[in-house]
Amino acid sequence: MGVLPLARVRAWAQTAAFPGDYGDRLAALATVVLPAELGAARIRSITQAFEKWAREYRAGAEMDHGYGFTRLRTKPMSPAPGYLKQLAALPPALTTAAVIAAIEEARITDLPRTPDGRHVATDLMAFYFRGSDANDLCYRAAIGRDQCRGLAGSEKAPKELPA
Amino acid sequence: MIHECDVCIIGGGITAAMLAQKLSELRPNLSITVVEAGKKIFDLENRMEYRRRSIDYAENPWPGDFIEDQAAKGVISRTMAVGGSALHWGGTCNRFSEEDLRLHSLYGLYTDWPMEWRELEKFYCEAERRLGVSGEPSPLREDWRSEPYPMPAMAMTHNLIELKQWAVKSGIPFWSTPQAKNTRPYDGRNECIRCNTCSICPTGARYSPDFTFKRLLARKSFALHDRTIVRKLVLHEGKTTVAAAQAANYDRPQESVEYRAPVFVLASGYCWSPHLLLVSGLANRSGLVGRYMCGHAFLSAMIEIDARIYPGMNEQHGLISRQFFRCATDKPFVRHDLRVWESASGHEPRLRSAGGQILLGNDLLADWRERAKRGTARVRGYYDVHPDRESALTLDTTVRNRWGDPLPKIEHKPDAATQAREPFVREHFQQLFGTMAKANNGKILSTSAGNYLDHPAGGCRMGGDPSTSVCDSYGQTHDHENLFVAGSPTLPNAGCTNGTLTFVALTLRSAGRIAERFRRAG
Numbered sequence: 069m070g071v072l073p074l075a076r077v078r079a080w081a082q083t084a085a086f087p088g089d090y091g092d093r094l095a096a097l098a099t100v101v102l103p104a105e106l107g108a109a110r111i112r113s114i115t116q117a118f119e120k121w122a123r124e125y126r127a128g129a130e131m132d133h134g135y136g137f138t139r140l141r142t143k144p145m146s147p148a149p150g151y152l153k154q155l156a157a158l159p160p161a162l163t164t165a166a167v168i169a170a171i172e173e174a175r176i177t178d179l180p181r182t183p184d185g186r187h188v189a190t191d192l193m194a195f196y197f198r199g200s201d202a203n204d205l206c207y208r209a210a211i212g213r214d215q216c217r218g219l220a221g222s223e224k225a226p227k228e229l230p231a
Numbered sequence: 232m233i234h235e236c237d238v239c240i241i242g243g244g245i246t247a248a249m250l251a252q253k254l255s256e257l258r259p260n261l262s263i264t265v266v267e268a269g270k271k272i273f274d275l276e277n278r279m280e281y282r283r284r285s286i287d288y289a290e291n292p293w294p295g296d297f298i299e300d301q302a303a304k305g306v307i308s309r310t311m312a313v314g315g316s317a318l319h320w321g322g323t324c325n326r327f328s329e330e331d332l333r334l335h336s337l338y339g340l341y342t343d344w345p346m347e348w349r350e351l352e353k354f355y356c357e358a359e360r361r362l363g364v365s366g367e368p369s370p371l372r373e374d375w376r377s378e379p380y381p382m383p384a385m386a387m388t389h390n391l392i393e394l395k396q397w398a399v400k401s402g403i404p405f406w407s408t409p410q411a412k413n414t415r416p417y418d419g420r421n422e423c424i425r426c427n428t429c430s431i432c433p434t435g436a437r438y439s440p441d442f443t444f445k446r447l448l449a450r451k452s453f454a455l456h457d458r459t460i461v462r463k464l465v466l467h468e469g470k471t472t473v474a475a476a477q478a479a480n481y482d483r484p485q486e487s488v489e490y491r492a493p494v495f496v497l498a499s500g501y502c503w504s505p506h507l508l509l510v511s512g513l514a515n516r517s518g519l520v521g522r523y524m525c526g527h528a529f530l531s532a533m534i535e536i537d538a539r540i541y542p543g544m545n546e547q548h549g550l551i552s553r554q555f556f557r558c559a560t561d562k563p564f565v566r567h568d569l570r571v572w573e574s575a576s577g578h579e580p581r582l583r584s585a586g587g588q589i590l591l592g593n594d595l596l597a598d599w600r601e602r603a604k605r606g607t608a609r610v611r612g613y614y615d616v617h618p619d620r621e622s623a624l625t626l627d628t629t630v631r632n633r634w635g636d637p638l639p640k641i642e643h644k645p646d647a648a649t650q651a652r653e654p655f656v657r658e659h660f661q662q663l664f665g666t667m668a669k670a671n672n673g674k675i676l677s678t679s680a681g682n683y684l685d686h687p688a689g690g691c692r693m694g695g696d697p698s699t700s701v702c703d704s705y706g707q708t709h710d711h712e713n714l715f716v717a718g719s720p721t722l723p724n725a726g727c728t729n730g731t732l733t734f735v736a737l738t739l740r741s742a743g744r745i746a747e748r749f750r751r752a753g
Contacts, residue, residue, distance in 0.1 A: 103596040121287060129284075130291035133309045135319075136683050140297060140309060143288065168589045171582075179582040182289045190582065197580040197595065203543055206580070206599050213543025214286055216426040216433070219386045219414065226389070226541050 079127075083148040086122040090155040094119070094188070096162040097155070101193045103205070118195045121183070122148045147185030154188045204229060232488050236264040236454065238745065239476055239492035241461045241507065242499030243267025244315025245731065246718035246738045248440035249361060250498055251447055253742035258749050262452045265444070266478060266490060268460040268503075269312035270295055273441050278433040285431055292431035293318055298481075300632045301460070303502050303624075305641030307683055313457050314440040315500065317731065319430040321547055322411040322437045324364045325728040326355050328373065328556040330566060334617065334724065338564055340648055341617040342723050345695040346704040352377060354736035359409075362438045362735065363417045366409025369553055382414045385423070388544040390573040394608050395550055397536050398571050400670035405550040405571060411438035418442075429547040458482055462636055464495065464511040464714070472713045473513070479634055494745060496706075496715045497691075498738070504720040505624050505690030506639040508701075514691070514708040514716075519701050521624035523692045524643055525725040526684025530657065531611040532664040533576040533676040540606025542575035549573075555612070556727065564652060565659050567614035568728040574609035577676045578602050607676065610664060613685060614656055615727040619646040624690050643684050686730040691720035705744040706737070717741050 087094045098115040099108075106114070125148070131141040159166050167189050174187040181198065183191035196202050200214035209226040238254060238261060240247045247265050254261055272293055285292035296312040296319075310316050330337060332344040332351070356378040359366075365382035368374070384407040387395070391407075398405045412423045413436045423436035435442060447453040458481040467474040473495045478488040497504040505521040508514045549572035558566050580599045584590055590598050627640040645653075661678070668675050694700025697709035700723075706715040718734040726733065 101591045103592045130294055131289055132285065132291050133297060136307050138307060138309045140299065164591060167591060171589055177583060179580055206596065206603055207541050209541055211541045211543050213427055216424040218424050222386050222388045222425060222544060223392060224389055
């Protein structure tokens with residue numbers, strides 16, 4: 069019977085149980101990096117969706133190999149263990165300044181296209197702001213970019229969402 | 232294992248699907264076998280989930296659609312599966328124009344095709360019917376068509392209506408780009424429900440060859456052998472006719488597989504068709520197998536405009552103008568299409584402000600909203616470039632697949648006339664983008680040039696003279712009367728717009744010729 073390296077077993081367990089003991093820290097982070105106008109309940113549900121995203125991450129899954137410039141790539145190791153360390157390193161009384169300092173220390177310059185494991189703060193932001201719901205929030209319109217919406221009515225501007 | 236059939240089609244992409252479909256209609260008793268190196272991915276029921284994983288995790292929406300050690304330097308897609316590149320294509324179905332077929336006689340450039348435009352036009356109509364194309368006819372007289380599109384054009388979204396109002400102010404007519412996407416239920420497939428992810432259409436509204444193959448598989452006389460790579464074609468002893476295709480199966484590598492048929496058709500696209508001929512040492516009396524590899528170059532601009540654009544309404548659908556398909560014969564030569572799409576470029580969320588400060592939560596949203604007040608048009612032109620003889624696919628003996636066969640290497644090279652006019656072409660586009668921007672208080676955010684040739688073709692170019700071409704206009708090779716090449720490799724040049732509809736039209740024309748052989752044979 070083969071034996072899995074301990075580090076891989078730990079990474080799997082941390083991914084499956086994410087955020088483990090750091091649920092409160094992640095929730096606090098979400099209130100700093102997500103817009104307040106979403107409201108507490110919506111911020112909570114986005115945070116839960118991010119947790120689920122991390123738990124369902126598949127290290128080694130094939131990635132899109134592209135067109136024009138093409139190459140075979142696979143998804144890197146789960147970001148969950150790194151997230152836990154980063155959450156642990158954040159101060160319990162989380163402030164905007166502390167999050168900015170953490171992002172500066174990680175030398176992150178751009179919002180990732182999809183969460184890339186460099187820092188839990190920017191990944192949570194990418195998870196939300198790169199998504200269809202944030203697009204709607206920005207434009208205050210029911211665009212539904214990632215939904216299947218039918219063709220009827222698409223000639224009209226999307227329905228306005230309340231400010 | 233020896234497998235015998237009437238027609239052996241090598242390659243399982245859109246060309247093979249269309250060829251097999253038409254042959255099976257023209258000659259129902261014909262036994263047809265398609266041999267494809269990649270695997271079948273026929274699980275339509277899983278595509279919504281593949282799409283979700285692609286959006287959420289950037290995972291491959293077509294899992295397993297490649298063969299790791301079957302790659303080529305210079306290839307622009309790694310897709311190798313039943314359905315080929317048309318599994319994930321955008322479905323754009325533009326026609327070439329008569330000028331593409333008459334470059335030499337009209338402009339003294341490159342070469343002419345060995346067929347008349349009116350002849351090709353009939354097969355464009357057939358290709359549009361078979362693929363299910365929704366489109367709006369061009370308003371230009373030169374773009375006449377003998378039949379209407381099978382389906383009404385894709386609905387113009389609010390964004391495209393806004394963009395069209397902007398674009399036509401520059402005096403250039405634009406209209407809806409034709410696409411192989413159902414605007415109503417068609418041919419047993421669903422109507423488009425605007426999922427905005429055409430590279431993985433979860434409903435089947437966009438045509439892909441798996442639908443054709445699944446239907447063909449219901450026929451007793453049709454066989455599809457996937458995960459089987461044809462490694463070599465061999466001739467009858469002492470003759471010039473092809474006797475067999477020698478293959479290997481990825482699941483049973485120890486077993487030799489041989490296909491025997493009175494007719495063989497290479498339908499493996501611009502890369503693997505000439506590659507197989509070079510590996511086999513066939514059809515190359517002219518020395519032109521793998522030569523005149525072609526495609527079109529492209530230039531793009533992102534233009535910020537005064538319009539309310541809501542990114543994501545239907546990013547895959549755009550506008551086209553064919554105004555520049557024509558070029559006066561007494562003017563410097565430049566031919567291109569012109570396309571416009573909605574875009575979020577310049578108006579996406581960002582982590583840092585223009586001053587470099589990190590933005591979080593409310594600040595990020597406020598910054599995004601401020602920048603999103605104006606819209607962006609993505610504008611692109613595919614322009615006509617013509618290949619040199621040395622624009623080549625060659626065998627790279629330093630890189631071999633698991634079977635020990637050398638892999639191909641593609642290096643495009645434009646001919647001298649194309650190189651000489653490149654500065655003029657770029658200047659033309661700069662002026663054009665500038666004119667379009669100026670028309671509505673626009674601002675060019677960025678311009679870029681493609682670093683590869685898109686919609687590649689060639690490598691087995693057609694022609695009437697066996698000393699300057701590999702096959703005739705039906706794809707029948709000059710050297711082997713029972714060996715045909717279908718679709719993209721036969722194109723002498725790749726035009727200045729998407730090529731798939733032309734590949735299919737030529738294939739359908741070839742199918743008629745191949746079917747005739749069997750009628751003659753009784």
